[in-house]
Amino acid sequence: MIDKSKVTLKDIAKELGISVSTASRALKAHPDIAKETVRAVKELAEKYQYVPNSLAISFRKKKTFNIGLVVPEIVHHFFSNIISGAIATANQSGYNVMVSQSNDVLQDEKAAVNAMLHSGVDGLLISISNETVLGEHIQELMHAGKPVVQMDKVTDHLKTPQVIVDDFDGAYQAVQHLIQNGYRKIAHFRGRPIVKNANQRYFGYLQALKDAGITPEKDWVKHCVQINEAEGYRFAKELLEGPNPPDAFFCITDLVALGVLRYLKEQKIEVPGEVGLMGFSNWKLAEISSPALSTVDQHGYEIGVRATQMLLDSLAGASISSDAITEIKTNLVIRESSGRKKVQQQTQEALVGNN
Amino acid sequence: MIDKSKVTLKDIAKELGISVSTASRALKAHPDIAKETVRAVKELAEKYQYVPNSLAISFRKKKTFNIGLVVPEIVHHFFSNIISGAIATANQSGYNVMVSQSNDVLQDEKAAVNAMLHSGVDGLLISISNETVLGEHIQELMHAGKPVVQMDKVTDHLKTPQVIVDDFDGAYQAVQHLIQNGYRKIAHFRGRPIVKNANQRYFGYLQALKDAGITPEKDWVKHCVQINEAEGYRFAKELLEGPNPPDAFFCITDLVALGVLRYLKEQKIEVPGEVGLMGFSNWKLAEISSPALSTVDQHGYEIGVRATQMLLDSLAGASISSDAITEIKTNLVIRESSGRKKVQQQTQEALVGNN
DNA sequence: CTGTTAGCGCTTTCAG
DNA sequence: CTGAAAGCGCTAACAG
Numbered sequence: 001m002i003d004k005s006k007v008t009l010k011d012i013a014k015e016l017g018i019s020v021s022t023a024s025r026a027l028k029a030h031p032d033i034a035k036e037t038v039r040a041v042k043e044l045a046e047k048y049q050y051v052p053n054s055l056a057i058s059f060r061k062k063k064t065f066n067i068g069l070v071v072p073e074i075v076h077h078f079f080s081n082i083i084s085g086a087i088a089t090a091n092q093s094g095y096n097v098m099v100s101q102s103n104d105v106l107q108d109e110k111a112a113v114n115a116m117l118h119s120g121v122d123g124l125l126i127s128i129s130n131e132t133v134l135g136e137h138i139q140e141l142m143h144a145g146k147p148v149v150q151m152d153k154v155t156d157h158l159k160t161p162q163v164i165v166d167d168f169d170g171a172y173q174a175v176q177h178l179i180q181n182g183y184r185k186i187a188h189f190r191g192r193p194i195v196k197n198a199n200q201r202y203f204g205y206l207q208a209l210k211d212a213g214i215t216p217e218k219d220w221v222k223h224c225v226q227i228n229e230a231e232g233y234r235f236a237k238e239l240l241e242g243p244n245p246p247d248a249f250f251c252i253t254d255l256v257a258l259g260v261l262r263y264l265k266e267q268k269i270e271v272p273g274e275v276g277l278m279g280f281s282n283w284k285l286a287e288i289s290s291p292a293l294s295t296v297d298q299h300g301y302e303i304g305v306r307a308t309q310m311l312l313d314s315l316a317g318a319s320i321s322s323d324a325i326t327e328i329k330t331n332l333v334i335r336e337s338s339g340r341k342k343v344q345q346q347t348q349e350a351l352v353g354n355n
Numbered sequence: 356m357i358d359k360s361k362v363t364l365k366d367i368a369k370e371l372g373i374s375v376s377t378a379s380r381a382l383k384a385h386p387d388i389a390k391e392t393v394r395a396v397k398e399l400a401e402k403y404q405y406v407p408n409s410l411a412i413s414f415r416k417k418k419t420f421n422i423g424l425v426v427p428e429i430v431h432h433f434f435s436n437i438i439s440g441a442i443a444t445a446n447q448s449g450y451n452v453m454v455s456q457s458n459d460v461l462q463d464e465k466a467a468v469n470a471m472l473h474s475g476v477d478g479l480l481i482s483i484s485n486e487t488v489l490g491e492h493i494q495e496l497m498h499a500g501k502p503v504v505q506m507d508k509v510t511d512h513l514k515t516p517q518v519i520v521d522d523f524d525g526a527y528q529a530v531q532h533l534i535q536n537g538y539r540k541i542a543h544f545r546g547r548p549i550v551k552n553a554n555q556r557y558f559g560y561l562q563a564l565k566d567a568g569i570t571p572e573k574d575w576v577k578h579c580v581q582i583n584e585a586e587g588y589r590f591a592k593e594l595l596e597g598p599n600p601p602d603a604f605f606c607i608t609d610l611v612a613l614g615v616l617r618y619l620k621e622q623k624i625e626v627p628g629e630v631g632l633m634g635f636s637n638w639k640l641a642e643i644s645s646p647a648l649s650t651v652d653q654h655g656y657e658i659g660v661r662a663t664q665m666l667l668d669s670l671a672g673a674s675i676s677s678d679a680i681t682e683i684k685t686n687l688v689i690r691e692s693s694g695r696k697k698v699q700q701q702t703q704e705a706l707v708g709n710n
Numbered sequence: 711c712t713g714t715t716a717g718c719g720c721t722t723t724c725a726g
Numbered sequence: 727c728t729g730a731a732a733g734c735g736c737t738a739a740c741a742g
Contacts, residue, residue, distance in 0.1 A: 008719060019729045024721065032727055054475050056719035059414035060734060065474060066421075066453065074439045075432070075656075084429040087455055091467065096474045098421065099454040100442055112446065119420060119451045120409045229643055258643050265645070285640055288584055288613050290620070301430075363735060374713045379737065387711055411735035415718060 007048040016040055027052075058120070066096050067311060068116035068124040072104045072153065077283045078300045079127065082151060085304025086125055093312050095122075106131035113137045123147040123311045125304075128155055130195070147314040151307045154196070161314075161324040163307040167197045170296040170330030171204025174278045175250050177294070177332055179212045182341035183248035183276040187220035189235050189260070191227055191252040198252060201280065205250055220246050224256055232259020240267070247275055247341065254279035254286045254295050261289060261337065272339035282333050291336035303328050362403040371395055382407075413475070421451050422666060423471035423479040427459045427508065432638045433655045434482065437506060440659025441480055448667050450477075461486035468492045478502040478666045480659075483510055485550070502669040506662045509551070516669075516679040518662040522552045525651040525685030526559025529633045530605050532649070532687055534567045537696030538603035538631040542575035544590050544615070546582055546607040553607060556635065560605055575601050579611055587614020595622070602630055602696065609634035609641040609650055616644060616692065627694035637688050646691035654683050 013023040018037065026033045026041035044050075058064045069086055071079040087097045098116055102109035109129045114137060116124060123146050128135060135158050142148055148160040178186055188205045191198030202221070209216050219242075222235040232251060236259065239246055251257035257279030264271050271277055271291050279286050279295035286293035306326055314320045368378040373392065381388045381396035399405075413419045424441055426434040442452045453471055457464035464484045469492060471479060478501050483490060490513050497503055503515040533541055543560045546553030557576070564571050574597075577590040587606060591614065594601055606612035612634035619626050626632055626646050634641050634650035641648035661681055669675045 010719075020719085021721075021730080022728055024719095025728085034727060037727085051473065053719055054473050055410075055414045055417065055419065056734095057721085058475075059410045059718090059736095060720050060722095062410065062734080064410065074442065075435045077430070080430045080435045083454070084456065087429065091455060091470060094470070096453045096455070096470055098451045099438070100446060100451070101439065115446060115449070115451055118406065118409050120413075255639075255643070262645060283639075284610075285643060288610070288640060288644075290617060365735075375735085376714080376737075377712055379735095380712085389711060392711085408735055411718095412737085414720095414734090415736050415738095417718080 007050045008053070009050075012041060012044045012048065012050060016044060063122055064120045065094055066098055066119075066121045067308075067315075068098045068100070068113070068121035069126070070100050070102060070109060070112045070116070070124070071127045072102050072129050074099065074101045078152075078281060078298060081300025082127065082304040082307075085301035086308045087304075089305045089308035090312070095312065102129040102132075104130045110137040113141060117141045117144060117146070121146065123149075123315050125149050125151060125307050125311055127151045127153040129153070133157070147311055147320075149307045149311045149314075151303055152197070159322040161307075161310050161320055161322065161326070163303050163310065163326045163328065165197065165298045165303065166327040166329050167200035168204040168207070169327075170280065170298070170332075171201035171250070172208045173204075173330070173332050174280065174294075174296050175205050175208035176212070177334065178248045178250065178276050178278060178338055179208065179214070181272070181276060181338060182343065184214055185217070185220070185246040186214075186248040186250055186276075187217075187222070187235075187239055187246035189222045189224050189232060189249065189251045189256050191224055193223075201252060217244070217246075219244065224252055227253055227256060229255050229259035229262070232256035232261075233263045234259070236260040236263040240264075240269070248277065248338075249275070250278045250280075252280055254281045254283045254293060257293055257295070257337075258285060258289055261291075261293065270342070271337050273342045276339075276341060277337040286333070286335070289337075291339075294335045294338035295333050296330045297333050298330055299328050362405045363408070364405075367396060367399045367403065367405060371399060418477055419475045420449055421453055421474075421476045422663075422670075423453045423455070423468070423476040424481070425455050425457060425464060425467045425471070425479070426482045427457050427484050429454065429456045433507075433636060433653060436655025437482070437659040437662075440656035441663045442659075444660045444663035445667070450667065457484040457487075459484045459486065465492040468496060472496045472499060472501070476501065478504075478670050480504050480506060480662050480666055482506045482508040484508070488512070502666055502675075504662045504666045504669075506658055507552070514677040516662075516665050516675055516677065516681070518658050518665065518681045518683065520552065520653045520658065521682040521684050522555035523559040523562070524682075525635065525653070526556035526605070527563045528559075528685070528687050529635065529649075529651050530560050530563035531567070532689065533603045533605065533631050533633060533693055534563065534569070536627070536631060536693060537698065539569055540572070540575070540601040541569075541603040541605055541631075542572075542577070542590075542594055542601035544577045544579050544587060544604065544606045544611050546579055548578075556607060572599070572601075574599065579607055582608055582611060584610050584614035584617070587611035587616075588618045589614070591615040591618040595624070603632065603693075604630070605633045605635075607635055609636045609638045609648060612648055612650070612692075613640060613644055616646075616648065625697070626692050628697045631694075631696060632692040641688070641690070644692075646694075649690045649693035650688050651685045652688050653685050658683050 009020050009023050013020045023041050026038045090097045100112035150160050150162045154162045190202045224231045249260045269275050279293050282295045282297035286295045364375050364378050368375045378396050381393045445452045455467035505515050505517045509517045545557045579586045604615045634648050637650045637652035641650045
């Protein structure tokens with residue numbers, strides 16, 4: 001029943017007939033200490049499998065080497081990638097990561113943040129919930145001197161560094177890619193206007209059209225609320241059965257795009273021959289569908305890594321400007337669904353010339 | 356620059372002219388303390404926003420109210436569900452969860468477990484890596500008096516409670532379902548024989564065949580190694596092009612099943628009319644495919660919940676028998692791919708009678 | 711009902 | 727080079 005971790009500095013000091021402070025210093029090879037003493041202490045520590053009591057150290061140093069991480073959902077491809085990157089990075093520097101989720105409910109987020117504050121994390125990584133506006137609970141943590149870094153879902157009300165996806169650019173590239181492949185009547189199934197990411201993607205879409213000299217068509221922009229497969233299906237049907245069908249779809253999410261794809265397949269509409277399709281997020285789903293879905297990869301892992309690095313840096317004393325925004329570039333994952341549109345009357349040359 | 360959390364018991368004791376211990380007791384409304392004192396202390400605590408220093412408490416009580424959670428992969432539908440369930444449950448009881456992953460690499464798992472041990476978790480939830488055999492690193496933690504509960508990927512070498520999926524029964528039901536729907540020549544694309552779950556599913560498959568009086572066909576059992584979509588495709592092709600094609604496939608995972616499905620669609624083989632198909636895991640993928648894939652849901656969230664409850668119970672002093680095995684029942688998710696086989700010569704009645 | 715005392719295990723002045 | 731001493735903030739005998 002002997003608990004190894006019960007061996008304390010005092011024990012080894014006593015056995016060696018030295019003081020606790022000397023033992024303490026010897027263990028970290030303090031320059032003041034005689035080599036001989038250092039050796040003896042280390043040897044005994046080894047023998048007894050001395051392991052410093054981290055609770056005492058935390059207490060003493062007011063530092064736990066734990067960081068908190070709160071995301072809206074854990075069971076989510078993008079967020080679990082963020083978590084994974086954050087944990088890998090933190091662990092490398094000897095930090096552990098306490099994870100919690102808000103379920104996009106403000107109350108839950110508050111509870112999670114408070115729990116972490118009280119359990120004494122050294123800093124916090126957070127992707128805020130849909131319902132979070134001011135984030136007083138996060139402010140409180142900051143007041144307690146804990147650095148915070150926001151990731152992906154962010155609010156400017158909080159004066160913290162942000163690591164975000166360059167949604168605008170991702171969307172821009174996606175739409176540009178469609179245009180370059182001969183599609184001109186491009187619909188966009190967007191997300192909710194309160195969500196910054198959704199807006200950025202929408203703006204990217206508009207800009208890409210504009211830069212290609214294409215006038216956007218109001219009716220081709222649909223607002224997803226559920227952001228699921230059924231919505232994609234429904235909107236695709238609606239538009240394609242209408243008087244003015246688009247020839248491509250850029251969707252807020254792969255899931256929505258797969259809904260569109262299902263409709264297209266049902267109608268035996270050739271993809272990408274007749275209609276082009278791009279998703280966003282690069283879920284596993286996109287890789288497996290047939291035709292395989294072109295999409296935009298958001299590099300969730302990378303976001304986790306970068307945000308954690310910033311947090312660790314500021315924990316290490318670096319003063320990070322509180323308005324530093326790190327935009328992680330997406331990258332286009334070109335698969336089958338966005339392949340070149342079949343040319344009818346014009347030659348491809350002419351088409352390309354148009355851009 | 357006043358740090359709220361700097362207000363200490365001593366401060367409020369001094370201001371009230373009482374001793375620290377009285378203040379301490381008052382705050383937790385110890386029966387010994389005069390109501391008047393309690394009121395005064397609580398009032399002042401409120402006024403100063405006193406928040407107890409959890410580091411000091413942890414130190415004093417040798418308890419952190421943190422539990423550790425280690426899984427092979429975070430970015431994985433099943434595991435992220437487990438994590439989610441564990442965190443929700445732990446949080447409800449005032450515990451935080453420290454998460455880490457092993458990437459199925461023993462070294463990483465050791466590192467993660469040690470980091471958690473040293474950071475002072477009160478207990479550990481773990482799903483071991485493929486490479487873990489004896490788990491001495493986990494033993495070490497147990498020797499330090501920390502309760503451990505294993506989940507899903509488990510080893511009997513560790514004398515801890517286990518919460519696992521009833522893979523045998525899940526597979527049994529899946530295959531039985533195929534049989535009931537008229538399929539008799541059922542192939543199985545299984546996982547690696549060192550993995551317990553894979554074996555259990557295989558045994559369930561065999562048992563279901565046996566109970567239906569069907570003799571298993573060695574050639575119809577294929578060993579997946581990558582466990583990916585391509586393998587499903589490859590094996591399906593191999594078998595269906597061969598001299599003795601099966602009429603149904605039960606796959607170790609949805610991903611593999613989708614590979615099979617891709618081949619079937621390419622060959623314009625009717626699903627489920629000609630060939631039946633069942634996956635395992637119930638990923639999002641399965642819901643979206645067309646035809647939608649029938650599969651087996653493993654209730655990852657539930658596993659996380661149950662395992663955490665056991666851990667919390669034992670942390671609360673309950674003595675849990677170290678060989679308690681909790682098997683979480685799967686459930687059949689019947690979608691399109693396993694629908695009734697088209698009857699050719701026999702009537703359906705006759706077929707059903709056969710079972 | 712309340713105060714005194716002691717101490718958790720470690721770090722860190724301050725003196726030698 | 728080393729030791730003594732103080733103290734982090736809190737709890738818990740023990741003693742009034």
